[in-house]
Amino acid sequence: MRPSLRILLALLCAIPTLSLPAQDSPYEVKERVRPPHGWIQHSKPPPDHTISLRIGLPQPNFGVLETHLYEVSDPNHSRYGQHLSKEEVEELVAPHPESLNAVNEWLASHGIQEEDISHSPARDWITLTIPIGLAEKMLDTKYHVWMNPTTGDYIVRTTSYSLPIDLHDHVDVIQPTTMFAQFKPYRSFIVKSDEKPLDINTALGTLTNPATGLVVDASCNDTITVPCLAQLYNSTGYIPSARPDNAIGITGYLGEYANTADLQQFYAEQRPDAVNSSFKFISVNGGINNQSEPGYEANLDVQFAFGLSHPIPATFYSTPGSPPFQPDVNTPTNTNEPYSDWIDFVLSQENLPLTISTSYGDDEQTVPQSYAQRVCQDLAQLGTRGISLLFSSGDNGVGDGESNPTAQSCFTNDGKNQTQFIPAFPASIVSVTAVGGTENVAPEVAVSRFYSGGGFSNYFPRPSYQDEAVSGYLKALKPGTYEGLYNASGRGYPDIAAQGDRFRIIVGGSPVSIGGTSASAPTIAGFIALLNDYRLTRSLPPLGFLNPFIYQKGYAGFTDILSGHNSGCGTTGFNVTKGWDPVTGFGTPNFGILKDLVLYA
Ligand SMILES: *[C@@H]1O[C@H](CO)[C@@H](O)[C@H](O)[C@H]1NC(C)=O
Ligand SMILES: *[C@@H]1O[C@H](CO)[C@@H](O)[C@H](O)[C@H]1NC(C)=O
Ligand SMILES: *[C@@H]1O[C@H](CO)[C@@H](O)[C@H](O)[C@H]1NC(C)=O
Ligand SMILES: *[C@@H]1O[C@H](CO)[C@@H](O)[C@H](O)[C@H]1NC(C)=O
Ligand SMILES: *[C@@H]1O[C@H](CO)[C@@H](O)[C@H](O)[C@H]1NC(C)=O
Numbered sequence: 001m002r003p004s005l006r007i008l009l010a011l012l013c014a015i016p017t018l019s020l021p022a023q024d025s026p027y028e029v030k031e032r033v034r035p036p037h038g039w040i041q042h043s044k045p046p047p048d049h050t051i052s053l054r055i056g057l058p059q060p061n062f063g064v065l066e067t068h069l070y071e072v073s074d075p076n077h078s079r080y081g082q083h084l085s086k087e088e089v090e091e092l093v094a095p096h097p098e099s100l101n102a103v104n105e106w107l108a109s110h111g112i113q114e115e116d117i118s119h120s121p122a123r124d125w126i127t128l129t130i131p132i133g134l135a136e137k138m139l140d141t142k143y144h145v146w147m148n149p150t151t152g153d154y155i156v157r158t159t160s161y162s163l164p165i166d167l168h169d170h171v172d173v174i175q176p177t178t179m180f181a182q183f184k185p186y187r188s189f190i191v192k193s194d195e196k197p198l199d200i201n202t203a204l205g206t207l208t209n210p211a212t213g214l215v216v217d218a219s220c221n222d223t224i225t226v227p228c229l230a231q232l233y234n235s236t237g238y239i240p241s242a243r244p245d246n247a248i249g250i251t252g253y254l255g256e257y258a259n260t261a262d263l264q265q266f267y268a269e270q271r272p273d274a275v276n277s278s279f280k281f282i283s284v285n286g287g288i289n290n291q292s293e294p295g296y297e298a299n300l301d302v303q304f305a306f307g308l309s310h311p312i313p314a315t316f317y318s319t320p321g322s323p324p325f326q327p328d329v330n331t332p333t334n335t336n337e338p339y340s341d342w343i344d345f346v347l348s349q350e351n352l353p354l355t356i357s358t359s360y361g362d363d364e365q366t367v368p369q370s371y372a373q374r375v376c377q378d379l380a381q382l383g384t385r386g387i388s389l390l391f392s393s394g395d396n397g398v399g400d401g402e403s404n405p406t407a408q409s410c411f412t413n414d415g416k417n418q419t420q421f422i423p424a425f426p427a428s429i430v431s432v433t434a435v436g437g438t439e440n441v442a443p444e445v446a447v448s449r450f451y452s453g454g455g456f457s458n459y460f461p462r463p464s465y466q467d468e469a470v471s472g473y474l475k476a477l478k479p480g481t482y483e484g485l486y487n488a489s490g491r492g493y494p495d496i497a498a499q500g501d502r503f504r505i506i507v508g509g510s511p512v513s514i515g516g517t518s519a520s521a522p523t524i525a526g527f528i529a530l531l532n533d534y535r536l537t538r539s540l541p542p543l544g545f546l547n548p549f550i551y552q553k554g555y556a557g558f559t560d561i562l563s564g565h566n567s568g569c570g571t572t573g574f575n576v577t578k579g580w581d582p583v584t585g586f587g588t589p590n591f592g593i594l595k596d597l598v599l600y601a
């Protein structure tokens with residue numbers, strides 16, 4: 001008999017809460033973190049600095065939403081594919097009216113009225129922009145400008161904040177306070193390519209991938225193009241439709257702009273039938289797409305995701321924010337954390353692309369647990385609505401990509417400064433699909449110029465959908481392997497993989513060879529968009545949250561990677577193995593097989 005779904009699933013985004021020291025005042029510390037490694041306290045923020053606070057209210061019915069998420073994503077369940085509408089999801093994440101009242105009263109006691117704040121559609125997030133001095137008073141804290149000498153970034157943060165005791169149960173999280181994460185593109189190699197135009201017809205012969213029997217152009221071993229991926233992953237000849245109910249989306253941050261002229265040049269070279277087609281640009285919070293500043297990351301993501309899925313409608317989102325603060329410029333600055341702004345925005349939209357890929361992330365330990373959990377809950381809402389979310393698994397293997405023990409930099413941030421593997425976020429979230437990297441074509445192996453991010457979350461326990469696969473992997477490890485370095489009870493990632501190095505893209509009119517799991521996630525997104533096309537044209541609902549399908553049935557449509565490892569933290573990391581492993585997951589897609597599997601899901 002199946003165990004009760006409710007019991008199995010109650011753990012989805014649940015993170016054990018921190019126990020906090022009480023203070024002798026009506027205020028009590030709500031959250032305290034250690035200043036993350038690499039950040040030093042720099043100065044006081046200027047008095048006229050303003051801050052946009054986001055207050056997350058508890059979602060008392062999240063457990064019900066979670067049950068829906070798993071039922072509609074479980075190919076074995078009678079409700080598979082019966083995704084919820086935006087309004088249905090909002091009803092399930094609405095806060096308790098008492099929480100809204102309590103927070104409103106607290107805001108009013110500081111002179112903040114209803115018209116000064118804005119609510120998310122579900123009213124589970126409140127946003128307000130206030131002077132930093134008022135925020136300090138409301139949160140009984142002191143903000144500082146923090147500086148990261150390595151990156152040159154400055155941010156305005158605090159290491160602890162407090163709330164009146166009565167309010168603690170009515171607030172999950174307030175940010176920006178303790179959130180130091182600085183998500184970066186996962187892109188490790190950029191090399192200017194041969195300026196001579198690519199002639200994809202003069203292949204140097206062919207190679208046969210022994211793992212699949214599929215034949216690819218020999219040039220694909222050095223240069224990955226759209227036709228290479230179609231050959232390698234068995235989608236050559238599949239013609240998707242341009243139906244408006246299927247779309248693919250790419251997120252852009254940090255001034256990464258997707259250039260339309262470069263896209264045309266890329267199409268002319270690698271996808272001639274797509275020439276003259278483009279993407280819909282969506283500005284989030286005033287984000288721009290400056291055509292004078294083509295971005296390596298943005299161009300990589302749109303050229304491959306859209307090149308693989310043409311003519312499926314395509315969307316590029318640009319969200320501004322960061323580097324967030326210039327301490328020498330004495331003007332109020334946007335200290336928003338742009339990733340939350342994007343999530344807010346998409347949750348408020350009725351129509352969304354069915355597949356969305358993000359190639360940015362940071363170390364899990366730079367993200368406060370309370371915030372990580374809310375991101376997990378927010379992304380779970382998108383899955384429940386039928387959206388497939390792909391995230392790059394990171395380029396640093398099990399931590400810093402360093403196999404030399406004396407050069408490694410994987411230290412815990414818990415005050416103990418222990419050497420430990422450092423999982424990546426958002427790849428470690430249980431409600432998204434994390435994508436690792438491979439290279440070479442005959443056969444494919446785990447990527448080795450940088451290392452495929454992989455390992456086990458310290459925040460999110462292992463979800464039931466991957467119990468069998470992950471415990472199988474762990475059982476096969478020699479007893480004692482890396483004891484104390486990784487968390488065997490955590491969510492294992494990545495889930496799957498795709499090529500991640502030597503992608504030929506166009507930037508500023510010139511060819512560039514680029515690598516990183518940044519390339520892998522949009523590649524998978526392209527194939528997921530094709531699979532959704534296949535299902536939709538047969539009047540089946542879209543795939544939605546992919547992991548339950550992948551771990552139950554879909555894995556048979558992925559080619560197992562059998563060679564390589566993911567160095568980091570002074571070790572050679574984990575090895576790829578037969579079946580799932582925390583380097584390349586279940587391996588790389590075989591579209592031809594997957595399209596049969598998704599039909600009978
Ligand atoms: C899926 O359902 C079939 C029968 O409908 C059953 O045999 C199988 O064990 C189920 N698989 C899982 C993973 O629940
Ligand atoms: C593919 O390229 C790698 C180096 O990048 C090389 O080691 C390997 O032998 C090549 N494979 C084939 C089949 O040419
Ligand atoms: C693209 O547009 C140009 C100008 O309208 C036209 O000459 C060309 O044939 C078009 N190419 C394709 C592939 O549609
Ligand atoms: C776009 O980029 C150009 C070149 O860097 C710059 O001069 C211009 O100010 C930018 N435009 C906007 C609106 O940011
Ligand atoms: C942690 O330990 C390493 C190695 O001993 C040292 O280099 C580093 O400075 C320590 N970091 C902190 C924050 O104590």
Ligand SMILES: *[C@@H]1O[C@H](CO)[C@@H](O)[C@H](O)[C@H]1NC(C)=O
Pocket residue numbers: 016457458459460461462487489490491
């Ligand atoms: C290991 O992960 C679990 C959740 O899966 C968590 O409760 C625990 O704190 C983690 N341990 C460490 C040392 O991070």
Ligand SMILES: *[C@@H]1O[C@H](CO)[C@@H](O)[C@H](O)[C@H]1NC(C)=O
Pocket residue numbers: 477478481573574575
């Ligand atoms: C990975 O494989 C190498 C070579 O077989 C072996 O020496 C090493 O112990 C393995 N590492 C792990 C973590 O299993």
Ligand SMILES: *[C@@H]1O[C@H](CO)[C@@H](O)[C@H](O)[C@H]1NC(C)=O
Pocket residue numbers: 212213214234590591592593
């Ligand atoms: C490629 O896909 C086709 C279906 O489109 C399938 O029949 C075939 O078996 C697949 N080839 C391989 C080698 O997996």
